[in-house]
Amino acid sequence: MSDQLKAFARSDGRFGLRNHVLVLPLHSALCATARKIADGSIGAVAVSHDWSGEVDGDFDRIVKTISGFAANPNNFATVFLTIGTPNELAIIELAKKIGLVRAEVLNVAEFGSMAKIADIGLQMANSLVKESKLQDRVSAPWNAIILGQECGGSDALSGITANPALGVASDRLVELGAASVLGETTEILGAEHLLAARAITPEVGAQIIETVARYERSINYEGIDMRGAQPSRGNIEGGLTTLEEKSLGAAKKAGSAQFSGVLEYADQVPNSGLYFMDTPGHDTEQLTGFGAGGINIIVFTTGRGTPTGSAIVPTIKVATNSTMANAIPDLIDLNAGTIADGLKTLSEVGGELFDLILEVANGKETKAEKGLHHEFSLSRMYNTVIR
Amino acid sequence: MSMKGFDHGNRGVGIRNHQLILPSVVCSTRVSSRIAREVGAVTFAHQHGCGFIGNDVGRITDYFASLANHPNVSSTLIVGLGCETLQGNELADKLLTKNKSTNYLVTQDSGGVAGTVSSGISAAMQLIRDFPSAATVLPRLHLGIDLSNDNFKVDEIVAALTEVGVDITVAASHKNSGLNFSDLMEAGAHVILSFPDPNQPPSGFPLIPTINVSSGSPLHLAISKDFDLEPQASAEEIMEKIYAVVNGELTKVEAIGSGEIIAAREVRSV
Structure with a gap:
């Protein structure tokens, strides 16, 4: 038990670092109603997506993403908006199985119109928000923290400042018993052998290598060179030259701890140790997959500066360079550019980031939370043109 | 039957008079919605604009150009982040309305979220003043x-x-x-x-x-x-x-x- 960490205890033994009421539409046509409820409420949040119940190659991935997101430990309650199809109802059951304790269901077919569920949903959301505010944080063990590592808009300093500083903080958390997750398969391509060498067993090492190889095969199958998108134009402007160079810098986020395992996209993260999750580099598809996997706090390093966040998972932005941090301060929670400026050492900034993670875990709002950045993207593997 | 329309110049005559705040990447959907709310414009969230490859780059660029060029649109403000795959200038090249009733803003060059929202509101209002839509008959x-x-x-x-x-x-x-x-x-x-x-x-x-x-x-x-x-x-x-x-x-x-x-x-x- 840590005397420094206070979190919301869930009845299944998990811990939330936030106490959100999430309004979750299970069909794209209900998203406008979900937004209306959240916007009118006293603090509920909503997400929007473009899934309309299609049962195609991506069905299992989408079901897993939406149910996992609903069940994230940062949710005090999830209000599902549904048209009542068996597949939508199965998502609710799956979320309960993962650990969602408070599930409320508004079936538009039972209430007769979207306007009706907007009215009832608003009352329900407000009453749940009031109830959530009565719950107190309690002392929590370090393994209450499930940290996600993300980088976006990387530049030439990413691998020297913000990413290794995150590595320092991640190592410390893992040592204390927390879980930490590296994602973005695109961005370890070329550095996978270095990560595999740190695997806890040869099998885990082989899995890391195979996850990257599988990813390369899936892109090459399309007959496309992914180097058209990676490194992105912003990365190149920021001074990165190749995908391998970007990867060597991106991998620094994971510090030097051993890798305990490899997770598929949106798999539930075990509650201690360092893991690799197979996610796209696309920032919001990754944020969503992390939320679906039960990650309850994210550190997002950025060279170019990006405002994105998650409706339910606090996302700490760390700048790689002082120029950007000073130019767009309302996006950045911590400037690691001070390392390159020669003002601070890597271990000092790593320590500052560790302290900030703890403060945010205990309730301090991030810039993305203050700005209500609630981006949500479903990750798909298959062609939707022919759907 | 007579039909009411709005003269939207190169876009044609529309039946609605919507200003569009078009986020050219998922990362600028929130900024776009804050601008749209202030000026009464239409916007929407989506998950495109970055991390995509192959034919999709052209496909989505064309798709966004069609949105910006739609006859029901009076003027378009494109809001980008800056470092994304789909660059606003390339999108602007596809627009019928280039250099006219379309403007383009980038968060990474506009002082962050608050800066982009405030310059976005000014830019959107300026578009409305510069391109008033005359009521007309839909031909x-x-x-x-x-x-x-x-x-x-x-x-x-x-x-x-x-x-x-x-x-x-x-x-x-x-x-x-x-x-x-x-x-x-x-x-x-x-x-x-x-x-x-x-x-x-x-x-x-x-x-x-x-x-x-x-x-x-x-x-x-x-x-x-x-x-x-x-x-x-x-x-x-x-x-x-x-x-x-x-x-x-x-x-x-x-x-x-x-x-x-x-x-x-x-x-x-x-």
């Missing part, structure tokens, strides 16, 4: 029909409307109304007549009023209030509704708020 209506419920027979309606000079595009290649709406938007339809699948709720497209016709299925009967027309609506009733909506009556989906955009992709994100 020719372009109706889009979403036939994701292919049990519905539309021959009679199509024949009757064609006879009175309405251009019609039928989208039936997808079982998903959202994808059909996107095809109809790209074709430039002013208004959409949607026949959703019996197991799908009514839905709509931002910018384009969408009239939903019930199939009479159990789901559709349960939420009949969310449909504009009953399953037994005659061709005359359907035509009457189309003209009412063209002349300003809000559809059920328009009244709830704009729908989602569903843009098809060939390849997974990277």
Whole structure:
């Protein structure tokens, strides 16, 4: 038990670092109603997506993403908006199985119109928000923290400042018993052998290598060179030259701890140790997959500066360079550019980031939370043109 | 039947007078919605604009250009982040309205979120002042029909409307109304007549009023209030509704708020 960490205890033994009421539409046509409820409420949040119940190659991935997101430990309650199809109802059951304790269901077919569920949903959301505010944080063990590592808009300093500083903080958390997750398969391509060498067993090492190889095969199958998108134009402007160079810098986020395992996209993260999750580099598809996997706090390093966040998972932005941090301060929670400026050492900034993670875990709002950045993207593997 | 329209210059004559705040990447959807709320413009969230490859880059760029060029749009403010794959200047090159009723802003060059929101509000207001939309008569209506419920027979309606000079595009290649709406938007339809699948709720497209016709299925009967027309609506009733909506009556989906955009992709994100 840590005397420094206070979190919301869930009845299944998990811990939330936030106490959100999430309004979750299970069909794209209900998203406008979900937004209306959240916007009118006293603090509920909503997400929007473009899934309309299609049962195609991506069905299992989408079901897993939406149910996992609903069940994230940062949710005090999830209000599902549904048209009542068996597949939508199965998502609710799956979320309960993962650990969602408070599930409320508004079936538009039972209430007769979207306007009706907007009215009832608003009352329900407000009453749940009031109830959530009565719950107190309690002392929590370090393994209450499930940290996600993300980088976006990387530049030439990413691998020297913000990413290794995150590595320092991640190592410390893992040592204390927390879980930490590296994602973005695109961005370890070329550095996978270095990560595999740190695997806890040869099998885990082989899995890391195979996850990257599988990813390369899936892109090459399309007959496309992914180097058209990676490194992105912003990365190149920021001074990165190749995908391998970007990867060597991106991998620094994971510090030097051993890798305990490899997770598929949106798999539930075990509650201690360092893991690799197979996610796209696309920032919001990754944020969503992390939320679906039960990650309850994210550190997002950025060279170019990006405002994105998650409706339910606090996302700490760390700048790689002082120029950007000073130019767009309302996006950045911590400037690691001070390392390159020669003002601070890597271990000092790593320590500052560790302290900030703890403060945010205990309730301090991030810039993305203050700005209500609630981006949500479903990750798909298959062609939707022919759907 | 006389039809009211708005003269939108190169975009053509529209039946709605929407200013569009177009986020060219998912990362700027929140900034776009803050700008849109202040100036009463239309915007929507989506997950595109970055981390995509191959044909999708051209496909999504063309798709966004079609949105910005749509006849129901009075002016467009494109809001980017800066480091994304889809660069705003390349999108602007595809616009009929380049250097005219379109403007472009980038968060990474505008001092962050607050800076972009405030310059975005000024830029959007300036577009409205510079490009006032004159009321006019719609010379020719372009109706889009979403036939994701292919049990519905539309021959009679199509024949009757064609006879009175309405251009019609039928989208039936997808079982998903959202994808059909996107095809109809790209074709430039002013208004959409949607026949959703019996197991799908009514839905709509931002910018384009969408009239939903019930199939009479159990789901559709349960939420009949969310449909504009009953399953037994005659061709005359359907035509009457189309003209009412063209002349300003809000559809059920328009009244709830704009729908989602569903843009098809060939390849997974990277």
